[in-house]
Amino acid sequence: MGVSGASGTPYAAAVLRALLAAGESVDLVVSRASRLTLLDETGISFRDAHWQEDLGEWLARGADGKPGTFETDLTRVRYWSAGDLAAGPSSGSYPAKGMLIVPASTAAVAGVALGLSKDLLQRAASVTLKERRPLVVAVRETPLNGQTLRHLVTLDDLGAVVVPTSPAFYAGATHIQDLVDFVAGRALDAVGVRHRLYRRWEGDLGGGGK
Numbered sequence: 001m002g003v004s005g006a007s008g009t010p011y012a013a014a015v016l017r018a019l020l021a022a023g024e025s026v027d028l029v030v031s032r033a034s035r036l037t038l039l040d041e042t043g044i045s046f047r048d049a050h051w052q053e054d055l056g057e058w059l060a061r062g063a064d065g066k067p068g069t070f071e072t073d074l075t076r077v078r079y080w081s082a083g084d085l086a087a088g089p090s091s092g093s094y095p096a097k098g099m100l101i102v103p104a105s106t107a108a109v110a111g112v113a114l115g116l117s118k119d120l121l122q123r124a125a126s127v128t129l130k131e132r133r134p135l136v137v138a139v140r141e142t143p144l145n146g147q148t149l150r151h152l153v154t155l156d157d158l159g160a161v162v163v164p165t166s167p168a169f170y171a172g173a174t175h176i177q178d179l180v181d182f183v184a185g186r187a188l189d190a191v192g193v194r195h196r197l198y199r200r201w202e203g204d205l206g207g208g209g210k
């Protein structure tokens with residue numbers, strides 16, 4: 001799992017919590033720029049040397065910023081520094097099922113589409129593609145310019161699943177967390193991870209509407 005510097009750190013927290021709740025082990029990389037978005041959105045200064053403490057505080061927050069909302073066991077998280085290009089996930093021989101980039105900045109989208117590997121997040125994503133493993137890119141920007149749209153088409157051509165961070169409103173959302181969980185759940189659907197983050201559409205408009 002890679003977290004890049006787009007707005008949307010609650011999406012990353014929701015995906016991480018759900019992966020761990022589903023019994024998955026997670027290799028985590030947090031880009032340098034995403035520390036700015038995390039600081040802006042949660043007030044947390046993420047430190048490599050204290051990642052467990054900072055990640056614990058982050059994952060405990062709801063999308064409304066309230067601390068202590070969730071409880072998560074971090075024992076199955078392996079944390080890698082973004083600058084560590086010798087880290088396990090930078091090699092195709094490292095055992096991995098796939099990768100999610102949540103949220104994905106337009107810079108990360110460009111870097112992965114062009115194969116830049118400027119940090120561990122981008123390198124791990126390129127490795128995921130070359131190994132033909134599932135890659136989910138939860139892009140967060142609006143509006144999108146032609147350059148980013150072309151990079152997204154490239155990623156789609158390469159087999160990645162592009163998941164825009166655009167929640168739907170048919171799942172009965174009443175809180176911000178519901179909207180966040182819908183996007184997180186759709187990202188997890190793309191890699192076949194079971195979760196109960198949102199209510200699925202079952203073809204019933206209720207009340208006999210059209």
Ligand SMILES: Cc1cc2nc3c(=O)[nH]c(=O)nc-3n(C[C@H](O)[C@H](O)[C@H](O)COP(=O)(O)O)c2cc1C
Binds near residue numbers: 108
């Ligand atoms: C508070 C804040 C919010 C940002 N939000 C976005 C965003 O929603 N989408 C985006 O593509 N970039 C956003 N950026 C810009 C990226 O952080 C910047 O392009 C950075 O180079 C991304 O690097 P990374 O992909 O290595 O994380 C934001 C930056 C800051 C400081």
